[in-house]
Amino acid sequence: MVYWILLQKSFMRNMQYKVAHLINNAASAIFGFVFIAIWVGVLQGKENESPYSVLDMTYYIAAVQCILWLSGFLTAGLNIQNGVRNGAISLELARPTNFFLYVTSQEAGRLLYNLFFRSLPIGLVFFFTVGFYIPQHIPTYFFLCISILFAMIISINLHYLVGVSACWTTEINWAHFVNFTLLVGLGGQLVPIDLLPAPLSLITPYLPFAGAIYYPVMIFLEKASNDVILIQLVWVMVLTIFNLWITEKARHKLEIQGG
Amino acid sequence: MNLYLKLLSGSLRSRMQYKMNFLVSSLSYGLIMAVDFVLLAAILQRFDDVKGWNLYEVGLLYGISSVAITLYRVFCVEVHNFERYMVEGEFDSLLIRPVSPLSLLLTKNLDLSRIGGTIQGILILVISIIGLKLNNVELFLLLIYLPVTIFSGVLICFSLGLITATIAFWTQRIKDFQTFTLYAPFNAANYPMNIYPGWLKIIFFTVIPVGFMNYTPVLFLLNKGGDTWNLALPPLVSIIFLFIALRFWKFGIRHYHSTGS
Numbered sequence: 001m002v003y004w005i006l007l008q009k010s011f012m013r014n015m016q017y018k019v020a021h022l023i024n025n026a027a028s029a030i031f032g033f034v035f036i037a038i039w040v041g042v043l044q045g046k047e048n049e050s051p052y053s054v055l056d057m058t059y060y061i062a063a064v065q066c067i068l069w070l071s072g073f074l075t076a077g078l079n080i081q082n083g084v085r086n087g088a089i090s091l092e093l094a095r096p097t098n099f100f101l102y103v104t105s106q107e108a109g110r111l112l113y114n115l116f117f118r119s120l121p122i123g124l125v126f127f128f129t130v131g132f133y134i135p136q137h138i139p140t141y142f143f144l145c146i147s148i149l150f151a152m153i154i155s156i157n158l159h160y161l162v163g164v165s166a167c168w169t170t171e172i173n174w175a176h177f178v179n180f181t182l183l184v185g186l187g188g189q190l191v192p193i194d195l196l197p198a199p200l201s202l203i204t205p206y207l208p209f210a211g212a213i214y215y216p217v218m219i220f221l222e223k224a225s226n227d228v229i230l231i232q233l234v235w236v237m238v239l240t241i242f243n244l245w246i247t248e249k250a251r252h253k254l255e256i257q258g259g
Numbered sequence: 260m261n262l263y264l265k266l267l268s269g270s271l272r273s274r275m276q277y278k279m280n281f282l283v284s285s286l287s288y289g290l291i292m293a294v295d296f297v298l299l300a301a302i303l304q305r306f307d308d309v310k311g312w313n314l315y316e317v318g319l320l321y322g323i324s325s326v327a328i329t330l331y332r333v334f335c336v337e338v339h340n341f342e343r344y345m346v347e348g349e350f351d352s353l354l355i356r357p358v359s360p361l362s363l364l365l366t367k368n369l370d371l372s373r374i375g376g377t378i379q380g381i382l383i384l385v386i387s388i389i390g391l392k393l394n395n396v397e398l399f400l401l402l403i404y405l406p407v408t409i410f411s412g413v414l415i416c417f418s419l420g421l422i423t424a425t426i427a428f429w430t431q432r433i434k435d436f437q438t439f440t441l442y443a444p445f446n447a448a449n450y451p452m453n454i455y456p457g458w459l460k461i462i463f464f465t466v467i468p469v470g471f472m473n474y475t476p477v478l479f480l481l482n483k484g485g486d487t488w489n490l491a492l493p494p495l496v497s498i499i500f501l502f503i504a505l506r507f508w509k510f511g512i513r514h515y516h517s518t519g520s
Protein backbone atom coordinates (compact mmCIF):
# COMPACT_ATOMS: atom_id res chain seq x y z
CA MET A 1 0.00 0.00 0.00
CA VAL A 2 1.50 3.28 -1.15
CA TYR A 3 0.45 5.29 1.96
CA TRP A 4 2.11 2.77 4.30
CA ILE A 5 5.32 3.04 2.25
CA LEU A 6 5.14 6.85 2.48
CA LEU A 7 4.71 6.56 6.24
CA GLN A 8 7.73 4.25 6.53
CA LYS A 9 9.89 6.51 4.35
CA SER A 10 8.97 9.53 6.47
CA PHE A 11 9.89 7.57 9.62
CA MET A 12 13.28 6.64 8.13
CA ARG A 13 13.97 10.21 6.95
CA ASN A 14 13.50 11.51 10.49
CA MET A 15 15.98 8.93 11.78
CA GLN A 16 18.73 11.04 10.11
CA TYR A 17 18.33 13.75 12.78
CA LYS A 18 18.36 11.66 15.96
CA VAL A 19 21.16 13.59 17.71
CA ALA A 20 19.61 17.02 17.05
CA HIS A 21 16.27 15.72 18.29
CA LEU A 22 17.85 14.45 21.51
CA ILE A 23 19.02 18.01 22.25
CA ASN A 24 15.53 19.29 21.55
CA ASN A 25 14.15 16.63 23.90
CA ALA A 26 16.28 18.09 26.70
CA ALA A 27 14.75 21.52 25.99
CA SER A 28 11.29 20.01 25.95
CA ALA A 29 11.96 18.44 29.35
CA ILE A 30 13.12 21.86 30.65
CA PHE A 31 9.83 23.39 29.47
CA GLY A 32 8.14 20.63 31.46
CA PHE A 33 10.23 21.36 34.59
CA VAL A 34 9.38 25.07 34.28
CA PHE A 35 5.64 24.36 34.05
CA ILE A 36 5.83 21.87 36.92
CA ALA A 37 7.72 24.46 39.02
CA ILE A 38 4.96 27.01 38.34
CA TRP A 39 2.29 24.60 39.53
CA VAL A 40 4.30 23.54 42.59
CA GLY A 41 4.74 27.24 43.42
CA VAL A 42 1.06 27.95 42.89
CA LEU A 43 -0.37 24.94 44.73
CA GLN A 44 1.96 24.59 47.71
CA GLY A 45 -0.13 25.16 50.84
CA LYS A 46 -3.29 25.64 48.75
CA GLU A 47 -4.00 22.09 47.67
CA ASN A 48 -7.36 22.08 49.46
CA GLU A 49 -8.56 24.86 47.11
CA SER A 50 -7.72 22.82 44.01
CA PRO A 51 -9.15 19.69 42.40
CA TYR A 52 -5.52 18.77 41.59
CA SER A 53 -2.72 18.07 44.05
CA VAL A 54 0.93 19.02 43.40
CA LEU A 55 1.60 15.40 42.39
CA ASP A 56 -1.44 15.38 40.06
CA MET A 57 -0.16 18.47 38.27
CA THR A 58 3.38 17.05 38.06
CA TYR A 59 2.00 13.94 36.34
CA TYR A 60 -0.28 16.10 34.19
CA ILE A 61 2.48 18.36 32.87
CA ALA A 62 4.86 15.41 32.33
CA ALA A 63 2.20 13.60 30.26
CA VAL A 64 1.38 16.76 28.29
CA GLN A 65 5.05 17.26 27.34
CA CYS A 66 5.04 13.72 25.89
CA ILE A 67 1.74 13.98 23.99
CA LEU A 68 2.75 17.35 22.50
CA TRP A 69 5.19 15.51 20.20
CA LEU A 70 2.33 13.40 18.87
CA SER A 71 -0.42 15.97 18.45
CA GLY A 72 1.02 19.42 19.18
CA PHE A 73 4.30 19.96 17.33
CA LEU A 74 3.37 19.06 13.77
CA THR A 75 4.91 20.41 10.57
CA ALA A 76 3.47 23.87 9.82
CA GLY A 77 0.77 23.43 7.15
CA LEU A 78 2.18 19.92 6.57
CA ASN A 79 4.42 21.76 4.04
CA ILE A 80 1.52 22.03 1.56
CA GLN A 81 2.20 25.79 1.29
CA ASN A 82 5.66 25.12 -0.22
CA GLY A 83 4.08 23.15 -3.06
CA VAL A 84 1.62 26.00 -3.65
CA ARG A 85 4.43 28.54 -3.78
CA ASN A 86 6.71 26.65 -6.18
CA GLY A 87 3.93 25.18 -8.28
CA ALA A 88 4.60 21.54 -7.37
CA ILE A 89 1.06 21.34 -5.98
CA SER A 90 -0.28 20.98 -9.55
CA LEU A 91 1.66 17.76 -10.00
CA GLU A 92 0.80 16.51 -6.51
CA LEU A 93 -2.93 17.07 -6.95
CA ALA A 94 -2.86 15.43 -10.37
CA ARG A 95 -1.35 12.19 -9.03
CA PRO A 96 -3.57 9.08 -8.96
CA THR A 97 -3.05 8.91 -5.17
CA ASN A 98 -5.41 10.77 -2.83
CA PHE A 99 -3.63 14.06 -1.98
CA PHE A 100 -5.09 14.20 1.54
CA LEU A 101 -3.87 10.68 2.37
CA TYR A 102 -0.57 11.30 0.55
CA VAL A 103 0.26 14.30 2.77
CA THR A 104 -1.17 12.98 6.04
CA SER A 105 0.53 9.57 5.81
CA GLN A 106 3.92 11.30 5.57
CA GLU A 107 3.14 13.33 8.70
CA ALA A 108 1.91 10.15 10.41
CA GLY A 109 5.35 8.61 9.75
CA ARG A 110 6.98 11.59 11.44
CA LEU A 111 4.66 11.30 14.43
CA LEU A 112 5.40 7.59 14.73
CA TYR A 113 9.10 8.51 14.83
CA ASN A 114 8.29 11.14 17.49
CA LEU A 115 6.63 8.46 19.62
CA PHE A 116 9.85 6.44 19.86
CA PHE A 117 12.49 9.17 19.79
CA ARG A 118 10.74 12.11 21.47
CA SER A 119 7.74 11.14 23.61
CA LEU A 120 9.26 8.00 25.16
CA PRO A 121 12.70 9.54 26.01
CA ILE A 122 11.02 12.63 27.49
CA GLY A 123 8.69 10.38 29.49
CA LEU A 124 11.74 8.49 30.80
CA VAL A 125 13.43 11.75 31.87
CA PHE A 126 10.35 12.65 33.94
CA PHE A 127 10.07 9.07 35.26
CA PHE A 128 13.59 9.25 36.72
CA THR A 129 13.35 12.86 37.98
CA VAL A 130 9.93 14.07 39.11
CA GLY A 131 7.90 10.89 38.56
CA PHE A 132 5.60 9.66 35.80
CA TYR A 133 2.12 8.21 36.26
CA ILE A 134 1.60 4.53 35.41
CA PRO A 135 -2.06 3.66 34.64
CA GLN A 136 -3.40 1.17 37.19
CA HIS A 137 -6.18 -0.47 35.18
CA ILE A 138 -5.59 -2.64 32.12
CA PRO A 139 -8.52 -1.23 30.02
CA THR A 140 -6.94 2.23 30.34
CA TYR A 141 -4.12 1.14 28.01
CA PHE A 142 -6.64 0.13 25.34
CA PHE A 143 -8.62 3.37 25.55
CA LEU A 144 -5.39 5.37 25.72
CA CYS A 145 -4.19 3.91 22.39
CA ILE A 146 -7.49 4.86 20.71
CA SER A 147 -7.48 8.32 22.29
CA ILE A 148 -3.90 9.03 21.19
CA LEU A 149 -4.67 7.83 17.66
CA PHE A 150 -7.71 10.11 17.51
CA ALA A 151 -5.66 12.99 18.94
CA MET A 152 -3.09 12.54 16.16
CA ILE A 153 -5.79 12.41 13.46
CA ILE A 154 -7.49 15.55 14.82
CA SER A 155 -4.22 17.47 14.90
CA ILE A 156 -3.08 16.27 11.46
CA ASN A 157 -6.45 17.41 10.11
CA LEU A 158 -6.16 20.84 11.73
CA HIS A 159 -2.67 21.28 10.29
CA TYR A 160 -3.83 20.03 6.89
CA LEU A 161 -6.61 22.61 6.92
CA VAL A 162 -4.05 25.36 7.58
CA GLY A 163 -1.79 24.02 4.81
CA VAL A 164 -4.47 23.61 2.17
CA SER A 165 -5.71 27.15 2.86
CA ALA A 166 -2.51 28.23 1.03
CA CYS A 167 -4.33 27.37 -2.24
CA TRP A 168 -6.39 30.50 -1.61
CA THR A 169 -4.10 32.68 0.52
CA THR A 170 -0.48 31.58 -0.34
CA GLU A 171 0.74 32.82 3.07
CA ILE A 172 -0.09 30.50 5.98
CA ASN A 173 2.33 31.60 8.73
CA TRP A 174 -0.27 33.54 10.66
CA ALA A 175 -2.89 30.79 10.28
CA HIS A 176 -0.38 28.25 11.59
CA PHE A 177 0.43 30.37 14.64
CA VAL A 178 -3.23 30.98 15.42
CA ASN A 179 -3.93 27.25 15.09
CA PHE A 180 -0.92 26.34 17.24
CA THR A 181 -1.86 28.88 19.92
CA LEU A 182 -5.41 27.59 20.14
CA LEU A 183 -4.13 24.01 20.14
CA VAL A 184 -1.78 24.45 23.11
CA GLY A 185 -3.82 27.17 24.87
CA LEU A 186 -7.25 25.58 24.70
CA GLY A 187 -5.80 22.05 24.53
CA GLY A 188 -4.56 22.34 28.11
CA GLN A 189 -0.76 22.53 27.72
CA LEU A 190 -0.26 24.68 30.84
CA VAL A 191 -3.72 24.79 32.44
CA PRO A 192 -6.11 21.80 32.53
CA ILE A 193 -9.19 23.09 30.71
CA ASP A 194 -11.52 22.44 33.65
CA LEU A 195 -9.53 25.07 35.59
CA LEU A 196 -10.08 27.76 32.94
CA PRO A 197 -12.46 30.52 33.93
CA ALA A 198 -16.06 30.34 32.66
CA PRO A 199 -17.24 30.53 29.89
CA LEU A 200 -14.00 29.08 28.47
CA SER A 201 -14.24 26.02 30.73
CA LEU A 202 -17.76 25.35 29.39
CA ILE A 203 -16.89 25.64 25.68
CA THR A 204 -13.37 24.17 25.41
CA PRO A 205 -14.33 20.54 26.28
CA TYR A 206 -16.30 20.42 23.02
CA LEU A 207 -13.63 21.97 20.79
CA PRO A 208 -11.20 19.84 18.73
CA PHE A 209 -8.20 21.25 20.64
CA ALA A 210 -9.23 19.40 23.82
CA GLY A 211 -9.40 16.19 21.77
CA ALA A 212 -5.82 16.70 20.61
CA ILE A 213 -4.13 17.09 24.02
CA TYR A 214 -6.39 17.24 27.10
CA TYR A 215 -8.47 14.08 26.64
CA PRO A 216 -5.66 11.59 25.93
CA VAL A 217 -3.75 13.00 28.93
CA MET A 218 -6.78 12.73 31.23
CA ILE A 219 -7.47 9.16 30.04
CA PHE A 220 -3.81 8.32 30.71
CA LEU A 221 -4.09 9.78 34.22
CA GLU A 222 -7.38 7.87 34.69
CA LYS A 223 -9.14 11.13 35.55
CA ALA A 224 -11.64 11.20 32.69
CA SER A 225 -14.44 8.91 31.62
CA ASN A 226 -13.60 6.85 28.54
CA ASP A 227 -16.72 8.34 26.92
CA VAL A 228 -14.70 11.44 25.99
CA ILE A 229 -13.34 9.34 23.12
CA LEU A 230 -16.75 9.86 21.48
CA ILE A 231 -16.14 13.63 21.37
CA GLN A 232 -12.78 12.92 19.75
CA LEU A 233 -14.43 10.53 17.27
CA VAL A 234 -16.93 13.20 16.20
CA TRP A 235 -14.09 15.64 15.48
CA VAL A 236 -12.09 12.94 13.64
CA MET A 237 -15.05 12.35 11.30
CA VAL A 238 -16.09 16.00 10.87
CA LEU A 239 -12.56 17.24 10.14
CA THR A 240 -11.64 14.34 7.83
CA ILE A 241 -14.81 14.70 5.75
CA PHE A 242 -14.37 18.46 5.60
CA ASN A 243 -10.73 18.16 4.50
CA LEU A 244 -11.57 15.63 1.78
CA TRP A 245 -14.21 18.06 0.53
CA ILE A 246 -11.91 21.09 0.65
CA THR A 247 -9.20 19.12 -1.19
CA GLU A 248 -11.66 18.61 -4.05
CA LYS A 249 -12.38 22.34 -4.00
CA ALA A 250 -8.64 23.06 -4.20
CA ARG A 251 -8.27 20.66 -7.11
CA HIS A 252 -11.00 22.50 -9.02
CA LYS A 253 -9.47 25.87 -8.21
CA LEU A 254 -6.08 24.85 -9.56
CA GLU A 255 -4.84 26.87 -12.49
CA ILE A 256 -1.82 25.74 -14.44
CA GLN A 257 0.22 28.82 -15.29
CA GLY A 258 2.26 27.21 -18.03
CA GLY A 259 6.05 27.29 -18.05
CA MET B 260 25.62 54.35 11.64
CA ASN B 261 24.44 56.09 8.45
CA LEU B 262 24.95 52.90 6.50
CA TYR B 263 23.05 50.96 9.17
CA LEU B 264 20.06 53.32 9.02
CA LYS B 265 20.03 53.22 5.21
CA LEU B 266 20.06 49.43 5.15
CA LEU B 267 17.34 49.30 7.81
CA SER B 268 15.07 51.73 5.97
CA GLY B 269 15.49 49.69 2.77
CA SER B 270 14.50 46.56 4.65
CA LEU B 271 11.54 48.38 6.19
CA ARG B 272 10.30 49.60 2.78
CA SER B 273 10.50 46.11 1.27
CA ARG B 274 8.51 44.67 4.19
CA MET B 275 5.80 47.31 3.98
CA GLN B 276 5.03 46.28 0.40
CA TYR B 277 2.82 43.60 1.95
CA LYS B 278 0.90 45.68 4.51
CA MET B 279 -1.98 43.24 5.02
CA ASN B 280 0.39 40.35 5.58
CA PHE B 281 2.36 42.47 8.06
CA LEU B 282 -0.77 43.41 10.00
CA VAL B 283 -2.19 39.87 10.18
CA SER B 284 1.19 38.36 11.16
CA SER B 285 1.72 40.98 13.88
CA LEU B 286 -1.74 40.42 15.27
CA SER B 287 -1.30 36.64 15.31
CA TYR B 288 2.11 36.81 17.07
CA GLY B 289 0.57 39.18 19.61
CA LEU B 290 -2.35 36.78 20.08
CA ILE B 291 -0.02 33.86 20.83
CA MET B 292 1.66 35.72 23.65
CA ALA B 293 -1.63 37.17 24.91
CA VAL B 294 -3.20 33.69 25.22
CA ASP B 295 -0.10 32.55 27.09
CA PHE B 296 -0.46 35.38 29.60
CA VAL B 297 -4.26 35.01 29.90
CA LEU B 298 -3.71 31.38 30.94
CA LEU B 299 -1.20 32.45 33.58
CA ALA B 300 -3.64 35.12 34.74
CA ALA B 301 -6.35 32.44 34.99
CA ILE B 302 -4.14 30.40 37.36
CA LEU B 303 -3.14 33.38 39.50
CA GLN B 304 -6.71 34.74 39.67
CA ARG B 305 -7.76 31.42 41.13
CA PHE B 306 -4.80 30.70 43.41
CA ASP B 307 -3.66 34.29 44.23
CA ASP B 308 0.11 33.95 43.91
CA VAL B 309 3.06 31.79 42.90
CA LYS B 310 5.52 31.54 45.82
CA GLY B 311 4.71 35.05 47.01
CA TRP B 312 4.51 36.73 43.57
CA ASN B 313 1.09 38.04 42.55
CA LEU B 314 -0.20 38.46 38.99
CA TYR B 315 1.08 42.04 38.53
CA GLU B 316 4.51 41.21 39.91
CA VAL B 317 4.82 38.19 37.59
CA GLY B 318 3.42 40.42 34.81
CA LEU B 319 6.38 42.76 35.26
CA LEU B 320 8.84 39.89 34.77
CA TYR B 321 6.74 38.54 31.91
CA GLY B 322 6.57 41.88 30.11
CA ILE B 323 10.31 42.56 30.33
CA SER B 324 11.19 39.09 29.07
CA SER B 325 8.59 39.25 26.24
CA VAL B 326 9.68 42.69 25.01
CA ALA B 327 13.37 41.66 25.10
CA ILE B 328 13.02 38.45 23.09
CA THR B 329 10.60 39.96 20.55
CA LEU B 330 12.87 42.97 19.93
CA TYR B 331 15.69 40.49 19.31
CA ARG B 332 13.42 38.63 16.85
CA VAL B 333 12.61 41.92 15.06
CA PHE B 334 16.17 43.25 14.70
CA CYS B 335 18.28 40.09 14.60
CA VAL B 336 16.19 37.90 12.31
CA GLU B 337 19.17 36.90 10.13
CA VAL B 338 21.29 35.94 13.16
CA HIS B 339 18.34 33.89 14.42
CA ASN B 340 17.92 32.20 11.02
CA PHE B 341 21.67 31.81 10.50
CA GLU B 342 21.24 28.08 9.79
CA ARG B 343 20.14 29.02 6.25
CA TYR B 344 23.56 30.57 5.48
CA MET B 345 25.31 27.32 6.36
CA VAL B 346 22.83 24.90 4.79
CA GLU B 347 22.46 26.86 1.54
CA GLY B 348 26.12 27.96 1.43
CA GLU B 349 25.30 31.68 1.43
CA PHE B 350 27.87 32.63 4.06
CA ASP B 351 30.68 32.89 1.50
CA SER B 352 28.91 35.84 -0.14
CA LEU B 353 29.01 37.72 3.19
CA LEU B 354 32.73 37.16 3.61
CA ILE B 355 33.69 38.92 0.35
CA ARG B 356 31.89 42.17 1.21
CA PRO B 357 33.78 45.19 2.62
CA VAL B 358 31.59 45.23 5.76
CA SER B 359 31.86 42.66 8.58
CA PRO B 360 29.54 39.62 8.21
CA LEU B 361 27.82 40.39 11.52
CA SER B 362 27.01 43.99 10.47
CA LEU B 363 25.60 42.66 7.22
CA LEU B 364 23.46 40.12 9.05
CA LEU B 365 22.12 42.75 11.46
CA THR B 366 21.18 45.19 8.69
CA LYS B 367 19.98 42.80 6.02
CA ASN B 368 16.46 42.26 7.25
CA LEU B 369 13.85 43.12 9.86
CA ASP B 370 11.08 40.81 10.99
CA LEU B 371 8.41 43.42 11.62
CA SER B 372 5.71 40.80 12.12
CA ARG B 373 7.25 40.21 15.59
CA ILE B 374 6.41 43.80 16.57
CA GLY B 375 2.96 42.50 17.60
CA GLY B 376 4.69 40.51 20.38
CA THR B 377 6.60 43.62 21.52
CA ILE B 378 3.42 45.70 21.69
CA GLN B 379 1.67 42.94 23.61
CA GLY B 380 4.63 42.77 26.04
CA ILE B 381 4.46 46.55 26.56
CA LEU B 382 0.71 46.28 27.21
CA ILE B 383 1.36 43.65 29.89
CA LEU B 384 3.97 45.95 31.43
CA VAL B 385 1.51 48.89 31.48
CA ILE B 386 -1.30 46.79 33.02
CA SER B 387 1.11 45.33 35.61
CA ILE B 388 2.58 48.70 36.59
CA ILE B 389 -0.91 50.17 37.05
CA GLY B 390 -1.99 47.08 39.04
CA LEU B 391 1.07 47.25 41.31
CA LYS B 392 -0.11 50.59 42.80
CA LEU B 393 3.42 51.75 43.60
CA ASN B 394 4.12 55.01 45.42
CA ASN B 395 5.60 57.90 43.44
CA VAL B 396 9.26 57.23 44.23
CA GLU B 397 9.03 53.49 43.47
CA LEU B 398 7.10 54.18 40.25
CA PHE B 399 9.63 56.79 39.12
CA LEU B 400 12.56 54.44 39.78
CA LEU B 401 10.86 51.57 37.94
CA LEU B 402 10.00 53.69 34.88
CA ILE B 403 13.52 55.09 34.71
CA TYR B 404 15.03 51.62 35.03
CA LEU B 405 12.74 49.71 32.62
CA PRO B 406 14.64 50.72 29.42
CA VAL B 407 17.90 49.56 31.08
CA THR B 408 16.55 46.13 31.98
CA ILE B 409 14.86 45.69 28.57
CA PHE B 410 18.01 46.74 26.70
CA SER B 411 20.10 44.38 28.87
CA GLY B 412 17.59 41.62 28.08
CA VAL B 413 17.92 42.26 24.33
CA LEU B 414 21.74 42.11 24.65
CA ILE B 415 21.59 38.84 26.62
CA CYS B 416 19.16 37.42 24.05
CA PHE B 417 21.32 38.59 21.15
CA SER B 418 24.43 37.10 22.78
CA LEU B 419 22.67 33.75 23.26
CA GLY B 420 21.41 33.94 19.66
CA LEU B 421 24.91 34.72 18.36
CA ILE B 422 26.51 31.90 20.36
CA THR B 423 23.87 29.52 18.99
CA ALA B 424 24.42 30.83 15.44
CA THR B 425 28.18 30.25 15.84
CA ILE B 426 27.51 26.60 16.67
CA ALA B 427 26.22 26.33 13.07
CA PHE B 428 29.83 26.64 11.82
CA TRP B 429 30.35 23.13 13.15
CA THR B 430 26.86 21.58 13.14
CA GLN B 431 25.14 23.42 10.23
CA ARG B 432 21.73 23.00 11.86
CA ILE B 433 20.88 25.04 14.97
CA LYS B 434 17.06 25.06 15.20
CA ASP B 435 17.10 22.31 17.82
CA PHE B 436 19.76 24.17 19.85
CA GLN B 437 17.63 27.33 19.83
CA THR B 438 14.87 25.61 21.78
CA PHE B 439 17.48 24.86 24.41
CA THR B 440 19.36 28.17 24.42
CA LEU B 441 16.58 30.70 23.71
CA TYR B 442 12.97 29.52 23.84
CA ALA B 443 13.09 27.46 27.04
CA PRO B 444 15.21 29.97 29.06
CA PHE B 445 13.13 32.99 28.00
CA ASN B 446 9.97 31.09 28.79
CA ALA B 447 11.43 30.35 32.23
CA ALA B 448 12.36 34.04 32.68
CA ASN B 449 8.66 34.93 32.40
CA TYR B 450 8.29 33.66 35.98
CA PRO B 451 10.13 34.35 39.24
CA MET B 452 13.36 32.38 39.59
CA ASN B 453 12.57 31.37 43.19
CA ILE B 454 10.07 28.78 41.94
CA TYR B 455 12.75 26.70 40.19
CA PRO B 456 14.80 23.86 41.66
CA GLY B 457 18.45 24.67 42.48
CA TRP B 458 20.03 23.12 39.37
CA LEU B 459 17.76 25.15 37.04
CA LYS B 460 18.53 28.34 38.98
CA ILE B 461 22.27 27.67 38.57
CA ILE B 462 21.83 27.37 34.78
CA PHE B 463 19.78 30.58 34.58
CA PHE B 464 22.36 32.55 36.56
CA THR B 465 25.47 31.19 34.81
CA VAL B 466 25.63 29.68 31.31
CA ILE B 467 22.24 31.06 30.21
CA PRO B 468 22.04 34.18 32.40
CA VAL B 469 18.39 35.16 31.81
CA GLY B 470 17.80 35.45 35.56
CA PHE B 471 19.81 38.69 35.65
CA MET B 472 17.67 40.28 32.96
CA ASN B 473 14.48 40.86 34.98
CA TYR B 474 14.34 38.81 38.20
CA THR B 475 17.37 40.37 39.94
CA PRO B 476 16.44 44.05 39.40
CA VAL B 477 12.69 43.50 39.95
CA LEU B 478 13.48 41.84 43.31
CA PHE B 479 14.98 45.13 44.47
CA LEU B 480 12.52 47.43 42.71
CA LEU B 481 9.52 45.69 44.34
CA ASN B 482 11.20 45.49 47.76
CA LYS B 483 11.42 41.73 47.64
CA GLY B 484 15.12 41.51 48.51
CA GLY B 485 18.62 42.49 47.41
CA ASP B 486 20.19 45.94 47.29
CA THR B 487 21.12 48.59 44.73
CA TRP B 488 23.71 46.20 43.29
CA ASN B 489 20.77 44.29 41.80
CA LEU B 490 20.27 47.23 39.44
CA ALA B 491 23.88 47.19 38.24
CA LEU B 492 23.88 43.47 37.44
CA PRO B 493 21.75 43.40 34.22
CA PRO B 494 23.91 45.85 32.20
CA LEU B 495 27.11 44.40 33.66
CA VAL B 496 26.22 40.78 32.89
CA SER B 497 24.86 41.61 29.44
CA ILE B 498 28.06 43.46 28.41
CA ILE B 499 30.31 40.63 29.67
CA PHE B 500 28.12 38.08 27.92
CA LEU B 501 28.11 40.11 24.69
CA PHE B 502 31.90 40.25 24.78
CA ILE B 503 32.10 36.45 25.18
CA ALA B 504 29.57 35.94 22.35
CA LEU B 505 31.49 38.22 19.96
CA ARG B 506 34.77 36.44 20.74
CA PHE B 507 33.13 33.06 20.12
CA TRP B 508 31.65 34.35 16.81
CA LYS B 509 35.10 35.50 15.64
CA PHE B 510 36.56 32.15 16.70
CA GLY B 511 33.81 30.43 14.66
CA ILE B 512 34.54 32.50 11.55
CA ARG B 513 38.26 31.66 11.77
CA HIS B 514 37.35 27.97 11.76
CA TYR B 515 34.80 28.24 8.96
CA HIS B 516 35.47 26.05 5.95
CA SER B 517 33.45 26.72 2.84
CA THR B 518 32.06 23.62 1.16
CA GLY B 519 32.62 25.32 -2.21
CA SER B 520 30.35 24.81 -5.13
